[in-house]
Amino acid sequence: MRLDQFVSQSTGMPRSEAQKLIRWGRVRADGKGITKPATHIGPQAVVTLDGAAISLPGAIYIMLHKPAGVVSATEDPAHRTVMDLIDHPHRHTLHVVGRLDKDTTGLLLVTNDGDWSHRLMSPKHHVPKTYLATLAEPLVEAAAEQLRAGVQLHGEKGLTKPAAVEILPACQARITLHEGKYHQVKRMFAAVGNRVEALHRERIGGLLLDPQLPVGKWRDVLITEIHLPPLESSLI
Incomplete structure (x- = not known):
């Protein structure tokens, strides 16, 4: 080093x-x-x-309840970043695990453990990620079945991998993915003739966003949470 x-x-x-x-x-x-x-x-x-x-600090694992309007980056010349929300003595050693779009809210993880973040985000590990989507129109069962089977995204050759989809009241749906293509959730709903108006990530693998964690706040992830197993593949 x-x-x-x-x-x-x-x-x-x-x-x-x-x-x-x-x-x-x-x-x-x-x-x-x-x-x-x-x-x-x-x-x-x-x-x-x-x-x-x-001496070097030990491994640091942080859960952030990301608000809308901040970018998932360690620094940005034009926008406020998620790191601006984290008052940690070793903040400069941390990196964001994956990313959320600027307007997407919910679970975001920050760490100094590169191996851990790679395991969570690498496509070959197929770690599931669950989102709550607020849609422009109610999701009909036929469209949900298309999403579960895989859909053709604009500009892509193959179909998306099968997703778990739950239709909810008030034009909402919960969707669990095992891949992470660019703007994938929004593009998947667009492929079945709908539009995502708000998107919130609830879970990565077995790690659920703490319901007691206010928007814009963070807390350390417990060691017992870090080693939670991923969601069972039987959900798909």
Whole structure:
């Protein structure tokens, strides 16, 4: 790992600030003064800042109730991002697990564990994701059956994978997908002649959005929640 990356992740400061401290000679690795931020250090290196030992944080897992109007990114020059909602001492070490469209609300996960986020989002793992869609028109059973079997999306060659679809009152429907194509939920309902007016993600795998978590707020994900099994494939 680069020394500036280690200092940034250990302290929660931006990497640019960590680089300044290293150049100023305030960081030592295994007792040696190092002034080049790009210097690589080993996993067992003892790093100090102003004489005090620093170490990498453990794995961080965060659940955010994403509001509409913010983008799923760590930074954006023109828009407020989900990271602006997370006041965490190691915020600069975190990344967003997947993404939600700017106008989509609901469950969003943030972590510093790259392996975990890859397992959740990689298409080969088929982790299910459940959404509550508010539609322009009531969803009829024939259209729901099309969605369950797979539909042809505009610009795509094959059909979507089978989805679990539940018709709800008040022009709503709950849909569970095992893939993540661009704007997929909206495009699927468009393929059966309907339009999504609001979209809310409720679940990723076995991890459900905490119903007590207010919009725009976050909390740590419990270790017992992290290891929940995915939804059974029998739902599809």
